[in-house]
Amino acid sequence: MSIYQDAIIAGFGGQGVMLMGTLLAVSAMESDMEVTYIPVYGPEMRGGTANCTVVISDEEIGSPIIRRPLSLIAMNRPSLEKFQPLVRDNGVVLINSSLVEPDLTDNGRIRAFSVPVNDIAAELGNLRLANMVALGAYVRITGIIALEAVIKSLSRVIPERYHHLLGHNTRALEAGAAEIRDKYPSGG
Amino acid sequence: MSKIFVKGNEAIARGALDAGCSCYFGYPITPQNDIPEFMSTALPKAGGQFVQAESEIAAANMLLGAGACGIRAMTSSSSPGISLKQEAISYMAGSDLPGVIVNISRGGPGLGDIGPSQGDYFQAVKGGGHGDYRQLVLAPGTVQEAYDLTMLAFDLAFAYRNPVMILGDAIIGQMMEPVRLHRRKAQDSAESESWRLEGFGKRMPRVIKSLRLAEGTLGKHNEHLQQKYTAARRECRHEEFMTEDAELIVVAFGSIGRIAKSTIRRLRQQGHRVGLLRPITLFPFPSRALQDLAENGKRFMTIEHNMGQMVEDARLALCGLAPCGFYGHLPGNLPTPDDFEGPILKEFNSGT
Numbered sequence: 001m002s003i004y005q006d007a008i009i010a011g012f013g014g015q016g017v018m019l020m021g022t023l024l025a026v027s028a029m030e031s032d033m034e035v036t037y038i039p040v041y042g043p044e045m046r047g048g049t050a051n052c053t054v055v056i057s058d059e060e061i062g063s064p065i066i067r068r069p070l071s072l073i074a075m076n077r078p079s080l081e082k083f084q085p086l087v088r089d090n091g092v093v094l095i096n097s098s099l100v101e102p103d104l105t106d107n108g109r110i111r112a113f114s115v116p117v118n119d120i121a122a123e124l125g126n127l128r129l130a131n132m133v134a135l136g137a138y139v140r141i142t143g144i145i146a147l148e149a150v151i152k153s154l155s156r157v158i159p160e161r162y163h164h165l166l167g168h169n170t171r172a173l174e175a176g177a178a179e180i181r182d183k184y185p186s187g188g
Numbered sequence: 189m190s191k192i193f194v195k196g197n198e199a200i201a202r203g204a205l206d207a208g209c210s211c212y213f214g215y216p217i218t219p220q221n222d223i224p225e226f227m228s229t230a231l232p233k234a235g236g237q238f239v240q241a242e243s244e245i246a247a248a249n250m251l252l253g254a255g256a257c258g259i260r261a262m263t264s265s266s267s268p269g270i271s272l273k274q275e276a277i278s279y280m281a282g283s284d285l286p287g288v289i290v291n292i293s294r295g296g297p298g299l300g301d302i303g304p305s306q307g308d309y310f311q312a313v314k315g316g317g318h319g320d321y322r323q324l325v326l327a328p329g330t331v332q333e334a335y336d337l338t339m340l341a342f343d344l345a346f347a348y349r350n351p352v353m354i355l356g357d358a359i360i361g362q363m364m365e366p367v368r369l370h371r372r373k374a375q376d377s378a379e380s381e382s383w384r385l386e387g388f389g390k391r392m393p394r395v396i397k398s399l400r401l402a403e404g405t406l407g408k409h410n411e412h413l414q415q416k417y418t419a420a421r422r423e424c425r426h427e428e429f430m431t432e433d434a435e436l437i438v439v440a441f442g443s444i445g446r447i448a449k450s451t452i453r454r455l456r457q458q459g460h461r462v463g464l465l466r467p468i469t470l471f472p473f474p475s476r477a478l479q480d481l482a483e484n485g486k487r488f489m490t491i492e493h494n495m496g497q498m499v500e501d502a503r504l505a506l507c508g509l510a511p512c513g514f515y516g517h518l519p520g521n522l523p524t525p526d527d528f529e530g531p532i533l534k535e536f537n538s539g540t
Contacts, residue, residue: 022364026193029366037193038363062450064363067524156193 003033003058005144006066008083010051011075011096016131019157020073021052024135027145027153028056036064049078056144073138075117075131080104094138096130113141115179121172129172136176141184147177191368196334196360197222199367200290201230203338204262208373209288210236211254211261213247215269218302219358220292223264244269248276248289255285256396258380260342264290267308268299271316277351278317281413282398284383286345288338289323290354292361295519304358304443305519309497312355313471320410322417323351325470327442329427331365333468339370344423346379348416355470357493359443417472425468426477430456434463436536437481438528439502440491441467444517448491450525451532460536470498475505482510489513489535491528511539 007024011017021037028035033056040051053069055061071092074080077100080093084106087093093110095102098118105112115137121130139145151170155163194202201223204212212231214224224240231238241247247263254261265273270291280287291312295305308316312325324344328334334356341352385394400406429449431437440448445466455462465481465488467474478488487510490499499514506512515531517523 022193025364029191029193034366035193036363036365038359061446062453063447063525064359064365065447065522065524067526 003144004056005071005142006053006055006069007071007073007138008051008053008066008069008086009073009075010049010079010083013050015050015075016128017050017073017075018052020131020135021054023150023153023157024139024145025054025056026157027139027150028054030153030156031145031149033058033145034061036061038064049076051079051083071138071142073134074100075134076100077104084110092141094134094141096134098130113137113180113184115176115183117176120175120179124168124172124175126168129168132169132172133176133179136173137180138176140177140180147173191366193364193366194331195222195362195364196328196331196356197292197362198226199331199335200264200338200354200356201226202367202369203335204288204342205230205234205236206335206370206372207260207339207342208375209260209262209342210234210375211239211250211259212236213239213241213250213254213261213263215241215244215247215265217244217266217269219294219361220264220266220290222361223290223292244272245276248273251287251289252276252280252283252285255280255287256283256385258377258384258386260286260346260375262288262290264292266291267293267296267305270308270311274311274317277323278315278319278321279398280351281315281317281321281323282319282409283396284349285351285396286349287351288341288345288354289351290338290356292356292358294358301520302358303520303522304493306357306442306444306493306497307519308355309470309492309494312353313473313501321413322471323353324348324420324423324472325353325355327355327468327470328360329442329446329466329468331360331363332367334360335367335369337468339373344420348420349383350416350420355442357443421472423469424472424474424476426474427464427466427468428477429464429466431463431465431481431486433461434486435461436532436539437463437465437486437488438491438532439465439467439478439488439498439512441470441498444491444493444523447523447525448528448532451528454525454529455532455536460533462532462536467498473501473505475501478502478505479509482506485510487511487535487539489515489532491515491517491531493517493519493523513538
């Protein structure tokens, strides 16, 4: 069976969803996988919400655009409302439970994972690390890429002027993964 | 060399640099702005010239001028801007001048939108300017191809002394994929030695023009152009996917070709014998490949992000050898593999 995963990553502009997407994608590339990344392109770009689609496979990728994804990272409520109905049955829905009520997930039809990424980021001392907490949780749930590969790719994706923050980002990725390990011990 | 992860637009800009492009002329328009943005810093660093022109028309005429001096040069724009460049492209074709034009096309007609579309197929392939000319048209389906084909475009432009167009769309321009870079080409001043303008010195002066008033000269020149276009047929490129045992072949180019590939994989899993032919050169059109498949009993349909343009070339190539259906995805809507499943199945079942 070939390896295949696709994800829609969505949230408010400024939550760093595009960075999550590119980091996930570059990590996949560094892990010798085929990968595509496409940002949402259209009027929505200017409307305050942002999303991107990442496709990862060990085979050549056809479409970079996915209508019904296998997984979703919803960083806010509008993103969950818009994309959750499109997630395939038994797909993964990871929500930012600092901003989204876990009751809103279609648990049962999909596999829901709630991580209070804003709170965890705040505990780490920087709310802007919320995206890294979510990505750490996501790779732990899906297992599509090793967490170590994501950590290793940080320096390729984060601009050099922020490289003094690589350690913070690493800890945030690890905290997200640890939250899934502790909260969902039976795994993703 | 290791891989980089970049947008299609950046891959095109890097392909131009690595092909020895030393002049870029542009004017901003979405969704291709990453090309001039990248070039504005990278090209001067590489010893070249970057000019943000006062308009698309000016940029295209600068391309003509650079071509006349034998310089590897490029301009890029998106649909409405490409319309403005057509006069200069016609003059370049009429003057046997090389140059690379990139169209990261968007929805039209008019200002349309800033989303993907393949509505410029006719303009690109049939000659959007006046006169009986053609330009070679390359349609990348991946970011790697955007890089590779841009490098190829420069070689073809100089081999045929003709404008060459890269026809992409907002999907190819904006998506990111890994790209393996090639070694940068050294400039070869010999490639234009016999015709470029550089100050005549002690030799006879040269004239590059498209005006041919003397009796018989224009006819002769048109004949020469047609011979050139015929010779360019050897540059035909296409990709086939699961065609061997297919009953129905989907013909689709660029981003739509790769999206259709996902649909075809899915339909194969359901047991339907469908395949894909993705033209990589749109002019010259890979007619021979379609004819060969038709002789093996295949049926065809084109899928396009327009209301039916390439289907005319497919039907012309097939010339009654096999039927060719059509499905058009409307501009203003992002196409996904789900959108093509029904139309392909409908066409598939119509012949059984």
